[in-house]
Amino acid sequence: MNLETMWRRKYKYFVCALMLLCVYNFFGVGDYMYARSFQDFAYPLNIDLKPIIDEVLQGKKPSVQPINYYPYKFLTNSGKCNTLEKLDLFIVVKSAMNHFGHRQAIRKTYGQEDLIPGRIVKTLFFLGVDNPPKSKLQKMIDKEIEQYKDIVQINFHDNYYNNTIKTMMSFRWVFQHCSTADFYLFTDDDMYISVNNLLDYVHERNEIDGNEIPVDNDVEKRDRHMFAGYVFESSPQRFKTSKWRVSLDEYPWDRWPAYVTAGAYIVSNLSMKTMYIGSYFVKHFRFDDIYLGIVAKKVGIDPTHCPGMYFYKKKYSKEGYRKVIASHGYSDHEELIRVWTEQNIQPD
Template sequence: MFRSRLPVLPVVGLLILSSNFLFLLIIRIPNKGLEAFSLPWEWPGNSDSLGDHPNISRFEWKPDLQKTTKARPLNQQPLATATTQHPLKVVYPHVYPFLINEPSKCQEWAPFLVLLVVSKPHDFTERQAIRQTWGNESSVPGVSIIRLFLLGADPLFRSPLQPLLEEESSLYRDIIQQEFLDTYNNLTLKTLMGMEWVTRFCPNATYVMKADSDIFLNVGYLVSKLLQPHLPPKKDYMTGYIYRNTGPLRDKAYKWYVPREVYPNDTYPPYCGGPGYVLSGDLAKKVFQVAQTIPVINMEDSFMGICLYTLGIEVTESPWGLFHVFKVDYEKCRFSELVVVHHYSPEELLQIWPNFTDQNKNCTSQN
């Protein structure tokens, strides 16, 4: 059986050994520790407003919901109140302080690609495997890449974990963290943190890739096939595995459950699947700005589609089969012409990576 050989930090190593048992005990808890907002605005769009966006795919909005058009400046957001709301409602807009930040990462140059990787505070092993494989910032010669891991505050073990995260951050300078609970239902806040970071600290980035930590990502093929550095940068661009004609799951048995109190419409606009999607730097800033004007839902990828609809921007089709939201068995020649494959563990990444990057085993393009 393959065993990964990850370099272990002196202290972080203790975390991995001592916390394996602790994290087996972690259970998902409702986001009751955050105060609720009383949001003054309403849901975007209705069936009549589709005429404003002639290129947007038609889908069903509640007829009595109106689009809001005026954003509040970040320094004028309403204060949190103690009003009762559904526990799955996301507290936003809200200024979440950065617990760990890299504000100077883009000062020397504007990167071609920013990799925003969703991670949990205790997942050091996953982060280390990504650093050694597809998250290597030097993986594409001649292309400037920045890697950042997106973290919230651990809901159960924040106190013992935080010093270890700060030590890891001081070594790798690739972690950003804000003070919201790191739960599945707060994934939207993680992505918006990434959009905020690009907007505030890296506004000249050409492209941004949001990626889950359990994927295989072929950065080289992404750059050469879709982003093409030799061409003028794309604008208002987002692509990935595109979902169309889908709607929220109303059954509480699913982890993707979205109650009507959170999202009252029966359908979502087209959106890119959450395991991995890429967008232009200009669109990352627009998404962050428009998110200040509309209610945020707990399904991160669907919410990005709502933001695009509100902006009047359509998702961009990519060549079929580049983004896989389900697992595909590894085969070098096939993977050389894919961008994303979901459900790859750190051990699997480390096992396949030497073969995938072996320059002595070339594949002839079938295109």
């Protein structure tokens, strides 16, 4: 073998090794290999949270120091719940600042508050802020707030990776200002929602979970756990270029707890309070649906898969949507209004 042939072979080996290293790094192979088994799940705080939650619910000071508090303020407020002793459903809409059309379409559809006789339903939109604080966009939102009085704005920077902040601040608002609802729907602003189907579902679940208890017993309804939506059981993405990449330092286990996709989910009164209080003792995580799944596991709430809720856009047909509670992908405002009207408004 001459010297030139030997160097060519070494060069090929070097290139192959370099390519393998790039593939290894790009796909996060090492992270997958060295991830810890979920059987060893011990997300901080690694303690039993149930006694602490009971202390807070009883009005006592918690015996353990909280580790997670979001230091943000509500820049606007709403008096929607001030005079209500009973509320069937409170709808929390997580909305982007510039989604004026989304919010207007919701006000014309499932956000209407007087559609269902005998049911009290309220809706609020939750937004962050941008930079600078007195931008043209903010001035437009100020006018919207003044006109509709249905927006709660919070002083954190509104972007995708701050969705957990938006979610937990909305939990804080309902905990502090509207803790009387039987159920809470948390939804993104690009979802189709049927409030009728949702209320049918939660009352059916009450009959299934405790058929010895009358469905109209409000105290009992509020005292049972429900955290329902489209449930996933999956593993973290370790790809270096993925929008959803999670390093081993951030989360060292090989799969997530069962979680409900963040597009739309339902919680009962007790679950809202339990998860909100529990979040003070659970380390922050930047993906809101994963974080709520972690909190739910830590506080002992099992997510329930709801077959009427879709994290993707379910293809529309008049009959196919009869039992649909939620479907993603309705950024076209006219489409949302048309589909919702056909499904929810009876012709004269």
